[in-house]
Every structure is written in structure tokens, then in C-alpha cells.
Amino acid sequence: MVDKALGGAGLRGQVAGETALCTVGKSGSGLTYCGYDISELADKAQFEEVSFLLSRGELPTESELTEYKAKLKSLRGLPDALKTVLENIPKDAHPMDVMRTGCSMLGNLEMEQDFSQANDAIDRMVAVFPSIICYWYRFSHDGVRIETETDDDSVGAHFLRLLHDEAPSALFEQVMNVSLILYAEHEFNASTFTARVCASTLSDIHSCVTGAIGSLRGPLHGGANEAAMDMIEGFTSADQAEDALMGMLERKDKIMGFGHAIYRESDPRNVIIKKWSEKLAAEVGDDVLYPVSVRCEEVMWREKKLFCNADFFHASAYHFMGIPTKLFTPIFVMSRVTGWTAHVKEQRANNRIIRPSADYTGPEARSYTLISER
């Protein structure tokens, strides 16, 4: 039964299915993965434990984690045909389009033949997505063909090494770890719903993920971290940021990195990434971007009761780690692939094709006029 008050545009407030993977805005700090609170996971877990949890349903034991990480390490290499495709994508392409093409090409080369192969396909995507984006980025921007098979212990360190050609500091590796955990899963958000709709037709897992990447690309969803960065780096001080923001609000501009479709008062991921952004600011000696970000947060709450979502302080955090803005949303992909694919498996396990109805608002029935008489 649809709640009329909440229903309508954007399917807001309507239940579109069941999930055992995640709660958003219900218990604990407001976000849980398979019952585990996000703040505890971000504080204590490795991203690979979370990835294992989402694909296997339980946290790994120590030996399972060791084996799982060894498997991910062994899957970081790129097939030659995929390298060729990546080398042909222009430098000015959008990195999310590179991810979309990379995932789709992987599906051509390593097709999921039947659903029993899902976990192998998922592990491969988790392991190889950082290689895909960095191989393209370094080839198109620096003119080098990088070796993507590294010995780094974590997905986050692997990504940073490929990007910067050196092992990351312990702090940077930890921030990447936290970031990947925070972005891993979020119930029926737009990109996950895309993946589930695709899965409901019994399509293959690479098609589901390719579609989801397309949905995540938009600035109202994952693309907001890049859009937030574009905005804050234009501000020269906290006071100037406040003036500019007041003007934007006056003009009714949408402020990227603020607001949420489900959370009403805060996004539990914000307090976590904000803390790490502050640590990074101190580490790199920033005295502009972090204070500017904090002022934006204060102004938005004071003026509009709008709060930072997961994306806002990710912008400064990634920037402090020397990550180019256009790679921000691909990092989201590297993480959310775990949530998307868990939903694909959940959809498959209890499937009915997703096919809602529409209220018709077009013309009344009318008869066809021959083209010669129009």
C-alpha cells in the first residue's frame, strides 16, 4: 500500500523490496551493514572485512580474511584486451565513463556464465577496479603503462600506490580504508536500485554493475563529491565562503554535498569522514579548505537546516591525499561495487522482475491520421 503523503515523485517513501543487507536511518547511528553499526566498522574494521561481509554474509575469521586478501591481490592484473581499450579512451573522458567501459569490457572478457560464478566475478571487480581507473589515468595523463599487480595489503593502498607511484603513508592508507567502508553500501539508493532492476531481468552481473556506475555518475548521487570539491576550492577563506554561499542560497542554487533523500537531520558518515578530513588538514598544513568546509556546514545548517551528506567532507579529505578531483567518484565505485553486487545476489535469490506501473497523463485515445493528411 503506497503512503499517499510520501508517495509520488522519485518513489520517495515507497517500499520497493526487501533487504537484509543494510538499514538507513533506522537504528544505532543510523546506518548498519548486516547488523553492524557503521561507526564501529569505520573505527575497527578493514574494508576487505566489510567486502567479505557483504559478499559472504558474515565477517571473516582471521584465516578467511588472509585467504580473501590473497585472492584479491592475485586478481589485480589487467587482460591485454582491456588495456588496449583503456589506452584508446581519451584523456578528457569522464573517469566514470572509463569505469563504465572498463566494467563492461571486463564482462566481455570474463563473462559470468552462470550465477554460481557470482562471487568470483565480484572478487575480480573489487580487486581490479582500482587497476582499471589508474591504468587509464596514468596512461592518458602521464604517458606511462603502469604495472597494476602490486603487493599492497589493502585495496586503498593499492589504489594510492598506482596513482602516486609510491606506497602511501599509514595515515593515507587508513583514510582510504575508512572511506571505502563508508561508501560500501546504502540500501535502495539510485545506483543500487539500478543494479537490482537489471538483476531482476536475470541479466549478468557486469551488466548490473555497468548500469549502476551510470546512475552513480550523476551529481545528485555519487558525483556530488566532485561537485562539492569544485565549489569549495573556489572559496579563498571561510568568510568569503559564507558570502558566496549566501548568494547561492538566495539564487536557490543546489549546494552539492548537502541534503539527503532519507536522512532528515544528519548523515552518520559525515561525522566520521569529517574527523579524518580534519586530521589530514593538520597533516598537510591546510588552513583554508578545511575551515571553508566547516563554515559551509555551519551556514547550511543555520540557513536551511541542511546537513552534509557523506560526500561533502570526502571532497577535502581526498584532496588532501593528492587525489585529482575527477577520480573522486570512481573511488566510490571501487567501494560501492560491494554493495551493488550483494544486492544483485539478494535480488536473484528471491526474484520477480521489477516492473512498476505508471499513471497515464497523455492524450485521450485518438485515431491515426495518414501522413499525407497531417
Ligand SMILES: CC(=O)SCCNC(=O)CCNC(=O)[C@H](O)C(C)(C)COP(=O)(O)OP(=O)(O)OC[C@H]1O[C@@H](n2cnc3c(N)ncnc32)[C@H](O)[C@@H]1OP(=O)(O)O
Ligand atoms: C552519497 C550520496 O549520493 S548522498 C547525495 C549526494 N547528492 C548531493 O549532495 C546533491 C545535493 N543534494 C540534493 O540534490 C538533494 O538533497 C538529494 C538529491 C540528495 C535528495 O533530494 P530530495 O530527496 O528531493 O531532497 P528533499 O526532499 O530533502 O528536499 C527538500 C527541499 O530541500 C531542498 N534541498 C535539498 N537539498 C538541497 C541542497 N543540497 N541545496 C539546496 N537545496 C536543497 C530541495 O530543493 C527541496 O526544496 P523544495 O521542496 O523547495 O524543492
Ligand SMILES: O=C([O-])CC(=O)C(=O)O
Ligand atoms: O542513499 C542514497 O540515496 C544516497 C546515498 O547516500 C548513498 O548511496 O550512499
